[in-house]
Amino acid sequence: xxxxxxxxxxxxxxxxxxxxxxxxxxxxxxxxxxxxxxxxxxxxxxxxxxxxxxxxxxxxxxxxxxxxxxxxxxxxxxxxxxxxxxxxxxxxxxxxxxxxxxxxxxxxxxxxxxxxxxxxxxxxxxxxxxxxxxxxxxxxxxxxxxxxxxxxxxxxxxxxxxxxxxxxxxxxxxxxxxxxxxxxxxxxxxxxxxxxxxxxxxxxxxxxxxxxxxxxxxxxxxxxxxxxxxxxxxxxxxxxxxxxxxxxxxxxxxxxxxxxxxxxxxxxxxxxxxxxxxxxxxxxxxxxxxxxxxxxxxxxxxxxxxxxxxxxxxxxxxxxxxxxxxxxxxxxxxxxxxxxxxxxxxxxxxxxxxxxxxxxxxxxxxxxxxxxxxxxxxxxxxxxxxxxxxxxxxxxxxxxxxxxxxxxxxxxxxxxxxxxxxxxxxxxxxxxxxxxxxxxxxxxxxxxxxxxxxxxxxxxxxxxxxxxxxxxxxxxxxxxxxxxxxxxxxxxxxxxxxxxxxxxxxxxxxxxxxxxxxxxxxxxxxxxxxxxxxxxxxxxxxxxxxxxxxxxxxxxxxxxxxxxxxxxxxxxxxxxxxxxxxxxxxxxxxxxxxxxxxxxxxxxxxxxxxxxxxxxxxxxxxxxxxxxxxxxxxxxxxxxxxxxxxxxxxxxxxxxxxxxxxxxxxxxxxxxxxxxxxxxxxxxxxxxxxxxxxxxxxxxxxxxxxxxxxxxxxxxxxxxxxxxxxxxxxxxxxxxxxxxxxxxxxxxxxxxxxxxxxxxxxxxxxxxxxxxxxxxxxxxxxxxxxxxxxxxxxxxxxxxxxxxxxxxxxxxxxxxxxxxxxx
RNA sequence: GCGAGGGUGGCGGAAUUGGCAGACGCGCUAGACUUAGGAUCUAGUAGGGCAACCUGUGGGGGUUCGAGUCCCCCCUCUCGCACCA
Numbered sequence: 017x018x019x020x021x022x023x024x025x026x027x028x029x030x031x032x033x034x035x036x037x038x039x040x041x042x043x044x045x046x047x048x049x050x051x052x053x054x055x056x057x058x059x060x061x062x063x064x065x066x067x068x069x070x071x072x073x074x075x076x077x078x079x080x081x082x083x084x085x086x087x088x089x090x091x092x093x094x095x096x097x098x099x100x101x102x103x104x105x106x107x108x109x110x111x112x113x114x115x116x117x118x119x120x121x122x123x124x125x126x127x128x129x130x131x132x133x134x135x136x137x138x139x140x141x142x143x144x145x146x147x148x149x150x151x152x153x154x155x156x157x158x159x160x161x162x163x164x165x166x167x168x169x170x171x172x173x174x175x176x177x178x179x180x181x182x183x184x185x186x187x188x189x190x191x192x193x194x195x196x197x198x199x200x201x202x203x204x205x206x207x208x209x210x211x212x213x214x215x216x217x218x219x220x221x222x223x224x225x226x227x228x229x230x231x232x233x234x235x236x237x238x239x240x241x242x243x244x245x246x247x248x249x250x251x252x253x254x255x256x257x258x259x260x261x262x263x264x265x266x267x268x269x270x271x272x273x274x275x276x277x278x279x280x281x282x283x284x285x286x287x288x289x290x291x292x293x294x295x296x297x298x299x300x301x302x303x304x305x306x307x308x309x310x311x312x313x314x315x316x317x318x319x320x321x322x323x324x325x326x327x328x329x330x331x332x333x334x335x336x337x338x339x340x341x342x343x344x345x346x347x348x349x350x351x352x353x354x355x356x357x358x359x360x361x362x363x364x365x366x367x368x369x370x371x372x373x374x375x376x377x378x379x380x381x382x383x384x385x386x387x388x389x390x391x392x393x394x395x396x397x398x399x400x401x402x403x404x405x406x407x408x409x410x411x412x413x414x415x416x417x418x419x420x421x422x423x424x425x426x427x428x429x430x431x432x433x434x435x436x437x438x439x440x441x442x443x444x445x446x447x448x449x450x451x452x453x454x455x456x457x458x459x460x461x462x463x464x465x466x467x468x469x470x471x472x473x474x475x476x477x478x479x480x481x482x483x484x485x486x487x488x489x490x491x492x493x494x495x496x497x498x499x500x501x502x503x504x505x506x507x508x509x510x511x512x513x514x515x516x517x518x519x520x521x522x523x524x525x526x527x528x529x530x531x532x533x534x535x536x537x538x539x540x541x542x543x544x545x546x547x548x549x550x551x552x553x554x555x556x557x558x559x560x561x562x563x564x565x566x567x568x569x570x571x572x573x574x575x576x577x578x579x580x581x582x583x584x585x586x587x588x589x590x591x592x593x594x595x596x597x598x599x600x601x602x603x604x605x606x607x608x609x610x611x612x613x614x615x616x617x618x619x620x621x622x623x624x625x626x627x628x629x630x631x632x633x634x635x636x637x638x639x640x641x642x643x644x645x646x647x648x649x650x651x652x653x654x655x656x657x658x659x660x661x662x663x664x665x666x667x668x669x670x671x672x673x674x675x676x677x678x679x680x681x682x683x684x685x686x687x688x689x690x691x692x693x694x695x696x697x698x699x700x701x702x703x704x705x706x707x708x709x710x711x712x713x714x715x716x717x718x719x720x721x722x723x724x725x726x727x728x729x730x731x732x733x734x735x736x737x738x739x740x741x742x743x744x745x746x747x748x749x750x751x752x753x754x755x756x757x758x759x760x761x762x763x764x765x766x767x768x769x770x771x772x773x774x775x776x777x778x779x780x781x782x783x784x785x786x787x788x789x790x791x792x793x794x795x796x797x798x799x800x801x802x803x804x805x806x807x808x809x810x811x812x813x814x815x816x817x818x819x820x821x822x823x824x825x826x827x828x829x830x831x832x833x834x835x836x837x838x839x
Numbered sequence: 840g841c842g843a844g845g846g847u848g849g850c851g852g853a854a855u856u857g858g859c860a861g862a863c864g865c866g867c868u869a870g871a872c873u874u875a876g877g878a879u880c881u882a883g884u885a886g887g888g889c890a891a892c893c894u895g896u897g898g899g900g901g902u903u904c905g906a907g908u909c910c911c912c913c914c915u916c917u918c919g920c921a922c923c924a
Contacts, residue, residue: 189921231843231919238842238920245924263924276924319922344922354924363922436923557919627864628851634917636851640865648864654879694855703853706863713863716880782859787905789859827904833858837904 021653023617027746031129035137039760040091042136044543048088052544053079054523054583056552056560060095062120064127066592066599066625066637067553069609073622074589074631074701075551076133080742081696083134084766090544092526093128093135095121097144098515100178100194102448107482113448114476117144127610131618132745134762139529143518144448148525150471151535152518153453155567157464160454164210164570165442167462171280171347172441174202179485180445181206183514184348184438185239185559193559201280201305207452207511208439211566215240215435217580218565227585229632235557241436246420248355248429250275250328252287253336259283259328262350262434266423267415269332270404271357271378273368276321278345278352279304284324287339293325297341304343319344319367330355331428332419333405342367350434358394359386365394378403379412440563442514447478447487449512457499457506466500472508486510519560520567523547523582535576542578550583557588587699590634592625599637607637619744620646626701626743649747651712652740655719656733656751663733664756666726677718678728682773684714685732689769692739701743708739738767783808784835785817801828808834 034040055075058068072093079091102113109116121142128135141148159165173182177197181204186193211218219240222233245264252258259277263269277284279301288294300322321340329336344363345354358368359377368375377386379399386395401410410418423429443452451472453465465472475494478487488494488510499506521535528540561583568582591598594605612621624645629635674682688711695704715732718724734755741748741761752761776797781804783791791813795804805826808814814836821838828834 234843235919241923243923261924265924317922342922345924346922349923351924356924361924363924366922434923554918630852633845633852638851638865641851644864650879698855700855702851703863706853709863780859784858784905787858787903792859825904827858829858829905833905835858835904 019657021650021747023619023649023746024614026750027130027132027613027617027619030746030749031132034132034134034760034762035129037760039762040134040136041138042088042090044540045088046543049086050090050544051079051082051087051548052090052523052546053082053549054090054092054526054547054551056550056556057094057096057519057522058124059099059101060097060117060120060124061101062123064124064131064609066607066609067589069131069621070589070592070625070631070635071551071553072128072131072133073625074587074699075549076131076622076745077626077696077701077742078549078551078699079134080745080762081766083762084738084741084764086765090139090526091135092139092141092529093133093137094139094141094522094526095124095143096515096519096522097121097142098149098449098512098518100180100446100448103446103480103482106480112476113480114144117448130610130613131622134745139526141522141525141529143450143515143522146471146473147532148522149450149474149518151525152450152513152521153465153470153472154467154535155521156453156513156517157467157470158574159209159570160464162570162574164213165207166210167205167207169203169205170208170441171201171203172206173199174204175199178446179482181441181443183441183516185440185562186516206441206443207509207513209442209517209566211440211563212435212437214566214569215242215437217569218437218562221565221569221581224581225583225586228583229586229588232554232557232561232586232588236562239437239558239562243434245416245432245434246423246429247351247432248423249331250353250355251331253327253329257283259353260351261353261355262432263355265357265360265416266419266429267401267404267407267410267412268357268360268378269330269355269419270401270407271359271376272330272335272337272355273358273374273376274337274356274364275328275339276342276345276354276356276364276367277324277339278347279322279341279343280347281341281345281352283353284341287326288324291325293323297322297324300341304341319363319370321367321371323371331423331426338373340367340371348438349436359388359391360394360396362394362396365391376403440514440566442517443511444514445486445489445510446512447474447480449515450474450518451488452509452511452513454509455497455499455506456509457502457504459504460499460501460506463500463506469500474512488512516560516563520563521571523550523564524571524577538576538578541576545577546579546582546584549585549587551587551589553591554588561586587631589631590629592635592637594637596636607639612642616642616646617649617746619747620649623649623705623743627705628702630702631699648709648712649744651716652736652744653747653751655712655715656737656754659719659729659733660754662726663730666730668727670725670727670731674725674728675723678725679777681714681718681728681732683776684711685735686769686774687776689735689739689767690774693766693769696742704739705743708736711736711739735767737761738764779831781807782833783811783814784833785814786837787835790814790817797831799831801830804828804830804834808836 053075055071079089083089097117102117105111105116106113156165173187175182175192175197177192177195187199191198243264245262246266247260247262249258249260288297321342324339326339327336328339356364358364358375360379375388377388380402381397381399398412401407401415407415420431451474453472455463457463475491478491480487495508497506497508524536524541527544528537531537564582571577572580599606624642628641688707691707692704737748737751749761778794779797781793781795782789791811793807818838823836823838825837
C-alpha cells in the first residue's frame with residue numbers, strides 16, 4: 017500500500033501551496049532576532065547552470081535552518097539584468113535587449129521556483145527596471161554632489177570586443193574579464209567614482225571582516241596595494257622644472273645612477289621637443305603603445321629603453337643622471353617616474369647591464385663587500401648604508417626614515433604612501449545599462465539632471481548594430497534635451513553606468529524593495545543590514561565585493577545606513593566540474609539542472625550537490641552520485657511510508673524502561689540531531705547528510721526486530737524528517753503531512769537533542785601497546801580511569817604482546833584509549 | 840617570482856582539541872526476495888599474507904607514550920597576483 021515516491025507530483029504540489037500560502041514572505045518584526053541570508057543574484061542568461069544550483073541550494077539550507085531556529089529570515093532574489101549579452105543577442109538574433117532580458121527572467125524565475133528555494137518572491141528586483149535604476153541614478157547624483165563622481169580625461173582600458181571602456185579591476189592579465197579580448201589603452205574623457213577617497217578605510221576595515229575567507233581579504237589587500245615610501249623631486253638640468261618619483265627605498269637614493277620615465281609620461285613631450293632625440297622618443301613611445309598589455313607586463317621580457325638627452329639632478333648629492341624612457345615603467349603606478357638604483361633593484365640592474373649604465377652599491381650586507389663589477393644580480397636584502405655621504409654606516413631600515421627626514425628638511429621630498437588602487441571608471445559606451453543622469457550645456461557645462469526628473473528613461477526605440485559606437489549617441493530625441501539650469505538646448509550624456517554599479521547596492525534595495533521615495537528606508541536597512549551570510553563565487557573577490565564595500569561606506573557617510581560593511585560573513589563556493597573541468601558548451605560537458613530536476617527532482621539535485629563535496633571546495637559532478645542521492649530519498653520515503661500508520665496512531669509517551677535496541681536507537685537519534693545541528697552551523701552539509709544516512713541505516717536495522725516500540729519509532733521518524741527539511745524541502749513536507757501534521761514542516765522548530773540521550777552507554781576501549789592497537793574492548797561509557805587501566809592489562813592479547821617486557825608507563829585518555837608502554 | 844589552498848582506498852570524500860585512518864556515498868563482490876530485475880533488502884569491500892600478523896594518509900627527517908593532524912626539508916597539483924618602483 018505504500019505509494020511510490022513521485023517527485024514530480026510532490027514538488028509541483030508543494031511549490032504551488034507554498035506560493036498560495038505565502039509561507040516565505042518576510043516582514044520586519046523588531047521583536048524577533050533577524051538574519052539576512054543572501055546569495056549573489058544571477059545574470060539572467062535564461063538558463064540556470066549547476067553553479068547557480070549550488071549557490072542557491074547552500075543559501076536555502078542556511079535560510080531554512082535559521083528560520084526553523086526562530087530567526088526572522090530575509091532571503092531575497094533578483095536579477096542583475098543590465099549588461100552586454102542582451103545587446104549581443106539583439107545583434108545576433110534581432111531581439112530587443114529588453115525583450116530578451118525579460119523573457120530570460122521569466123524562464124529563470126520558473127527554474128528557481130522549481131528548485132523549491134524559500135525566497136520571499138514579493139521582494140524580487142530587476143536592475144533593468146526603471147523603479148530600480150531610478151535609484152541608481154539618484155545615488156549617482158548624491159555621489160556627484162559629494163565630489164565622488166567626476167569626469168576626467170585619462171588613459172583608460174578599452175575593450176575592442178565589447179566596444180567599451182573597462183575599469184582596472186575588470187582587466188585581468190591584460191584581457192577583458194568578460195570576453196577575453198586584449199585590452200587597449202585609449203585616452204578618453206570618462207566618468208569615475210572616487211573610490212580612492214576610501215582607500216584607507218577599505219583597507220583598514222578588512223580587519224573587521226573576520227567572517228570572510230582569508231584569501232579574499234588578501235586579494236583585496238593586494239589589489240589596494242598600499243606601500244610606504246617617499247616622494248622625491250628631481251630637478252631637470254637647465255630648467256626650473258622638476259619630476260617627482262615615488263620610491264619605497266629612499267635609503268638607496270645615493271645609488272641612483274639613472275632615471276626612468278614611462279613612455280607616456282606627460283612631461284616627455286616638452287622634454288624632447290625640438291631636440292635631436294624627439295623623433296626617436298616618439299617612435300619608441302609608439303612602439304611601446306603598439307604592444308599589448310600582455311607583452312609589456314611579461315616579467316621575462318627584456319627591458320627596453322630610449323635615452324632622451326635630458327639629465328636630472330639627484331637632490332641628495334647633486335649628481336646629474338641621464339633620463340631614459342623605459343617600457344617597464346607604468347604610468348598607472350606611482351608617478352610614472354622612477355629613480356633607478358641598479359645595485360639594489362633587479363629590474364634596474366638588468367636595464368643598466370643592457371645599456372651599459374653605472375652601478376653603485378649603497379647598501380652593504382654584513383660580512384660581505386659588494387663589488388658592482390662582479391655582481392650577477394641586484395642585492396635587494398638588508399644591510400648598512402655606504403657611499404651615501406653623511407648617512408654612511410646607518411642601518412638600512414633606519415636609513416629609510418633618516419633620508420626621508422633629510423628630504424623634508426631640504427624641501428625636496430616627503431614621506432608618502434602610494435596605492436595601487438585607482439578610481440573606478442564607470443562609464444560604458446553601451447546601450448543596455450543605466451543612463452548616467454547628466455546633461456551637457458554650452459553655457460552651464462556639466463549639469464546633473466534634477467532629482468524630480470528621474471529616472472532618465474532608457475529609450476527603447478534604438479538601433480543596435482554593434483558598430484559605430486554607443487546606440488544611445490545616435491538616438492536624437494534622447495540626446496537632444498534642455499539644460500536644467502538655463503533651459504537652453506543641451507545634450508544628454510549617452511554613456512551608461514558599469515553594471516557593477518547596479519550590483520553595489522541591490523542588497524540594500526531588498527530591505528524595502530517597493531519604496532518609492534528613496535532607494536531604501538533607513539528603518540528597513542537598520543533592521544536587516546548587514547547581510548549575515550553572503551554566498552557566492554570567488555570570482556567577485558575584488559570586483560563586486562570591493563565596490564559594494566565602497567558603496568556601503570559612502571552611504572554610511574551620508575547617514576543612510578548604519579553599518580560600515582555590507583557583508584558580515586562570506587562563503588565562497590567552489591566550482592562545479594565535470595570530468596575534472598568546468599562545465600562549458602565548448603567542452604560539451606554541461607549538465608542542465610532542468611533535466612536533472614525532471615528526472616530526479618529538485619530535492620535529489622539539491623541533496624547531491626550538498627552531499628558530494630564541502631561547499632568551499634570544487635564539486636565533481638557524478639551521474640552515479642545523483643542516483644545515489646535519489647536512492648537515499650526513496651529509502652527515506654519508504655521508511656516513513658511503511659511506518660506512517662504506526663506513527664500517526666501513536667500517542668503514548670516513550671516508556672521509562674526500554675530494551676537495549678530501543679535505547680541504542682534513541683541514542684543514535686539524539687546524536688544525529690546533535691551532529692546535524694552542529695554540521696549545518698559550520699556549513700559542513702556533506703557530513704550533516706551522511707549523519708542522516710547513518711540514522712536511516714540504523715532505523716532500517718531496528719525495524720527488523722520483533723516487538724518494536726511505536727513511540728521510539730515515532731520519535732526517530734519525526735526527527736529524521738525534520739533534520740532533512742532544509743535539504744529536501746518538498747519530500748519532507750509531503751512526509752510531514754502524511755504523518756498527520758497540519759502546519760508546514762518549514763514553520764516547525766528545529767529539533768533539540770537531549771544531551772543525556774546523545775551520550776553512548778557503551779564505548780569501545782582501544783588498547784595500545786607501545787602505540788599500536790592490540791585490542792578493542794567494549795566497556796561502559798562512564799568507566800573510571802582505574803578500571804580502564806585494569807581492563808586493558810587484563811586483555812589476553814595485551815598480555816601476549818607485552819610478553820616478558822616490563823610495563824614502564826600507562827597513558828589513559830578517559831573513555832577512549834589506553835596506551836601501555838612496555839620495554 | 841610572490842601569495843593562498845590542496846595531495847588520504849578503484850572514485851567523491853570523513854576524521855572539531857595530537858588518541859580506532861578510510862564515516863557516508865559511488866563502484867565492486869556475494870547472498871536473499873523474485874517470472875525477471877539495471878528495483879529492493881542483507882553482508883563484505885585500503886593493500887599484502889588470506890591465520891596470528893605486517894604495511895599504509897605525496898617523499899624524507901624530527902618532536903611525542905601516541906602524528907593524516909605539530910615542526911623542518913623536498914616533490915607535486917590548483918587558484919590568485921604578477922616589471923608595484
